[in-house]
Amino acid sequence: MRMANVIGHKQPKRILQNALAEGRVAHAYLFHGPEGVGKTTLAMAFANTLLCREGTGDACSGCSICRRFDKGRFPDFFLIEPQGNNIKIEQVRELQKTAAFKPYEASAKVYLISRAETMTRDAANCLLKILEDPPRDTIFLLTTVNPYNLLPTIVSRCQPVALGRVSQQEIEQLLRDCHRGDPDTATLLATLCNGLPGKAWAMAEPDKGLGTREIVFQLYEKVKKANISELIKQAEEFEKNKDIMPEVLEQLLLWYRDQLIWKETSDKGLIINVDKIEELKTDSEFRDKSYLIKSIRNILEAKMQINRNVNFRLIIEVLMLRLAGCA
Numbered sequence: 001m002r003m004a005n006v007i008g009h010k011q012p013k014r015i016l017q018n019a020l021a022e023g024r025v026a027h028a029y030l031f032h033g034p035e036g037v038g039k040t041t042l043a044m045a046f047a048n049t050l051l052c053r054e055g056t057g058d059a060c061s062g063c064s065i066c067r068r069f070d071k072g073r074f075p076d077f078f079l080i081e082p083q084g085n086n087i088k089i090e091q092v093r094e095l096q097k098t099a100a101f102k103p104y105e106a107s108a109k110v111y112l113i114s115r116a117e118t119m120t121r122d123a124a125n126c127l128l129k130i131l132e133d134p135p136r137d138t139i140f141l142l143t144t145v146n147p148y149n150l151l152p153t154i155v156s157r158c159q160p161v162a163l164g165r166v167s168q169q170e171i172e173q174l175l176r177d178c179h180r181g182d183p184d185t186a187t188l189l190a191t192l193c194n195g196l197p198g199k200a201w202a203m204a205e206p207d208k209g210l211g212t213r214e215i216v217f218q219l220y221e222k223v224k225k226a227n228i229s230e231l232i233k234q235a236e237e238f239e240k241n242k243d244i245m246p247e248v249l250e251q252l253l254l255w256y257r258d259q260l261i262w263k264e265t266s267d268k269g270l271i272i273n274v275d276k277i278e279e280l281k282t283d284s285e286f287r288d289k290s291y292l293i294k295s296i297r298n299i300l301e302a303k304m305q306i307n308r309n310v311n312f313r314l315i316i317e318v319l320m321l322r323l324a325g326c327a
């Protein structure tokens with residue numbers, strides 16, 4: 001996997017490649033940024049580049065190391081991921097054992113620890129000991145959504161690599177190049193994913209993101225009809241599928257945002273749900289601005305309350321009644 005094939009992240013890529021060119025690669029890096037931004041993808045490409053026999057500043061894709069790396073079968077590369085919800089002490093002990101040996105074939109061994117914040121306390125303390133006295137010819141690549149969820153002593157031993165959101169055009173191009181849906185779907189997903197290629201990719205899977213979007217628009221129809229018993233039943237359904245709620249609220253928010261923007265500007269270029277423009281025209285006619293602003297506030301409030309683990313069912317019921325104009 002070549003770094004040149006990873007979309008976005010120009011600056012972080014340049015920093016990593018410069019370190020490589022100048023022979024001052026750190027023994028540990030921490031890739032951080034939002035879920036789906038491409039932390040593991042970039043870390044994998046960097047790992048491949050570090051291991052490649054031929055590459056100058058990027059993996060060559062052709063040497064025997066690169067070919068085995070791409071198939072997930074290169075013995076000097078180790079991927080450590082959560083087992084269940086956590087990275088466990090046993091996994092880090094295993095890492096410690098293998099790190100004591102010389103690289104099998106490449107000039108270094110590379111350990112990619114994905115979602116490092118899921119390490120148990122014991123696992124984190126064990127990794128800290130390893131990072132305090134790193135074995136020779138060993139490079140650690142950690143990824144996390146939020147460095148504050150890691151031990152500060154681990155963070156301070158890693159070079160930070162901050163990843164920001166990727167442009168809509170680049171994501172759209174990626175989806176088109178990989179034939180993920182038709183061109184219209186690619187445009188839509190690129191706008192909906194909010195700069196997160198991983199999210200666009202997941203939404204392109206049948207029955208995933210666009211499935212959630214269908215749920216959102218079904219919900220919106222119920223809100224429009226102000227059918228209270230239907231809305232209460234829907235809240236019950238959501239309680240059984242709590243995991244999808246952050247995504248449902250996010251998309252609902254974008255829909256209300258679109259209605260408000262359309263009402264104020266009638267500018268198609270500013271709309272995210274471009275495929276729903278006809279519905280947008282009709283609906284924003286009969287909505288007044290204060291209702292739309294209030295609804296956006298109510299959705300944002302529900303999002304925050306869910307994060308704080310307040311009574312889930314109650315939050316959703318109240319939100320629906322409010323959107324339907326009944327509370």
Ligand SMILES: [Zn+2]
Nearest residue numbers: 052060063066
């Ligand atoms: Zn190579």
